[in-house]
Amino acid sequence: MAKNKHIYIIGAGPGGLATGILLSKSGVDITILERSNTVGGRTSSISENGFKFDLGPTFFLYPQALEKIFQSVGLNLMDEIEMERLDPQYRIIFKSGGHIDATNDIKLMSDQIKNFAPEDANGFSKFMDENREKLVKMEPCLTNPFLNIFSLISPRLLKLLPMVKPNQSLDTYLKRFFKDPRIRLAFSFQSKYLGMSPFVCPSLFSILSFIEYEYGIYHPTGGCNEITKVMARIAKENGVEIKLNEPVEEILFDKNKATGVRTNKGNYRADAIVMNADFARAAKTLIPNRKRKRWTDQKISNKNFSCSTFMLYLGIEGLYDVPHHNIYISEDYQSNLEDIERRHVLSKLPSFYVQNACVTDPSLAPKGNSTLYVLVPVSHEHENIDWTANTSSYRNLIIQELEKVGFTNLKNRIIYEKIITPANWSNQYNIHLGATFNLSHNLKQMLYLRPRNRFEDCEGIYLVGGGTHPGSGLPVIFESAGITSKLIAEDIILN
Ligand SMILES: Cc1cc2nc3c(=O)[nH]c(=O)nc-3n(C[C@H](O)[C@H](O)[C@H](O)COP(=O)(O)OP(=O)(O)OC[C@H]3O[C@@H](n4cnc5c(N)ncnc54)[C@H](O)[C@@H]3O)c2cc1C
Structure with missing residues (x-):
């Protein structure tokens, strides 16, 4: 046989x-x-x-x-x-002041946007309508192979061009809906999932934030x-x-x-x-x-390779009263992005993301304790940053930043801690340059x-x-x- x-x-x-x-x-x-x-x-x-x-x-x-x-x-x-579908799906906090609890409830979301920028209040529903159509048109590109140059000039892709605007950045595209740069950030920070800045990321990726609002963000138990x-x-x-x-x-x-x-x-x-x-x-x-x-x-x-991430996994005494997902945007976001992508240095005013998962899922920690997962986007491995020399001081800076944004007395509440740096992603997890999101x-x-x-x-x-x-x-x-x-x-x- x-x-x-x-x-x-x-x-x-x-x-x-x-x-x-x-x-x-x-x-x-x-x-x-x-x-x-x-x-x-x-x-x-x-x-x-x-x-x-x-x-x-x-x-x-x-x-x-x-x-x-x-x-x-x-x-x-x-x-x-x-x-479980999370609602709010996350809190986005501007370190310069104010926050938005992202939700797919059009009225609630528009009201929050109005508090920041009254003229942007109607932008949310317009953004959702346009991107719903865009996703339908893009779907064949996401489910079919691109095997040669001819795939790029296929009728299905050419039909998409007017809507996708290949040379436009995500931030520029969002100006059509939102005048306030903070609101644009709330709809574009998702480009970090791809390891890219919204000022560089192609506009077609507006579908990322659309997908969050339309189909939800889930937490598997x-x-x-x-x-x-x-x-x-x-x-x-x-x-x-x-x-x-x-x-x-x-x-x-x-x-x-x-x-x-x-x-x-x-x-x-x-x-x-x-x-x-x-x-x-x-x-x-x-x-x-x-x-x-x-x-x-x-x-x-x-x-071009994506950014990397500096990670803190913290076991905490007690539980902080903050939502499941929290995104903290630097006071100087542009400069923070340049530190990551162009200058390849460690930001003194970083953006970061904190997951406080035990508010939804207490199974993740012993009774009376909780977990904090902290992700700081940083440059992929580069000669400018020596992680052996910088890990401990950067960890201390991030803990201080967390205390500043409301994680009071954090330093003294840590009972378990693990750190992963770009060098660890590269050496222990076999990821080229520690670029956690692959090729840009x-x-x-x-x-x-x-x-x-x-x-x-x-x-x-x-x-x-x-x-x-x-x-x-x-x-x-x-x-x-x-x-x-x-x-x-x-x-x-x-x-
Ligand atoms: C910190 C971080 C946060 C992220 N957050 C999100 C998020 O919130 N949502 C989201 O959708 N995506 C997120 N991603 C991106 C992405 O979804 C995940 O990284 C995903 O796991 C990548 O899947 P993959 O199949 O490409 O390969 P990987 O998960 O990288 O798996 C590859 C496997 O190959 C194995 N391997 C490597 N070399 C060999 C070898 N020589 N022989 C045998 N086995 C080998 C590795 O050990 C590994 O198990 C995140 C990524 C990171 C790193």
Whole structure:
């Protein structure tokens, strides 16, 4: 009897797990090889001393994207993962004064906007109406592969141009709805999910804040890491093999065709290989430079990478009276962004995000205690910042800043603490330059100009996750799994 075809997936992050589930019913054998001792990648957890934190994602947006993956194996997302839609979805606090409790209640939201800027009050409903239409037009771009230059001049994309305005920044686009720069920030800070400033980020990404308001922000009980744990269980129940503690050390080739992988435990022959590991790091370490034409080491080093994050995971005595998600915008936001993206230095007046998850989910801390997850956007690794020398002083600055914005006596209430710096993202989590959101999403690095789902440099290799099309962030990563699985079905399974 002929042997089954075998597909190997490198990495059990959300992209790798979603691809495993989508291909699980296709009759091929599937193995996921994961270097660490747990599934989930950046969407895993830190659990210590009774405190539990999400390592990375805390905003679960647009569950519809994951729902499609669950439906492919006959399951309903909401039956498998308990989750709650948050309202307000977050508080956005301007350190220069004032805050907005973001909600999809048009009247409540418009009233809050009116308090800041009366002339902007009607902008919210206009913004929602226009972006609803924009998302419908963009949907085919998010669910189809971009394999060559012709994909860019396809009728579906050309139809989109007048609405997408490719050369316009997100901030400029938002001026049509909101005159007050603070309100524009409330609708554009989401570009940080892509690791970009709203003054540079293309205007098409206005759909990010639209999606939050239209479809909600969810908190899965136990955190976003529960999503990848459940996905791993479902993948296994559907026959996918997951091998932990088995890093892939090399992709094996016959000329330019990938034929297998070598791990710390041995060699495996593969009919196709899916790379979910961080694209730039994996390309540079697993595929010899001479086999890469478009993505040579030199070309990768000339690309633009996203910002990184300085993380504090704090176990706290008691519970602060602040909402679940809180975004603190620097008094000097422009300068803060330039520190991150252009000057590559540490901001003295940083913006940051604090998750106070125990107000919704007390399961995350021992009784009487709570967790604070603090994310500070900072430059990716750069020679200007020596994290060995700066970690402790930057940690102290952030604690002081938190005390200033209302986390009183924080210093004395910390009973557990863990720090992750850009250098740790790079060395311990294998992320190129510690750029947590992968290649930036500027127009030169999107659609067919991003590393393609069917990897263009070597036959038999496919990409999935934040490093390929459409981009970073859980909903789009799940779309990338759909695109990549379709390509593998066409090339390998139906062939
Ligand atoms: C701090 C932070 C906050 C974020 N917040 C959000 C948010 O709120 N909402 C949102 O939607 N997104 C967020 N993201 C972005 C994104 O959704 C997550 O980072 C997501 O986990 C990326 O998924 P991925 O599939 O691309 O790969 P990853 O999660 O990076 O998984 C890749 C896997 O490959 C494994 N691997 C690497 N090399 C090898 C090898 N050689 N052999 C075997 N295995 C290997 C890794 O160990 C890892 O498990 C955040 C990211 C970070 C870091």
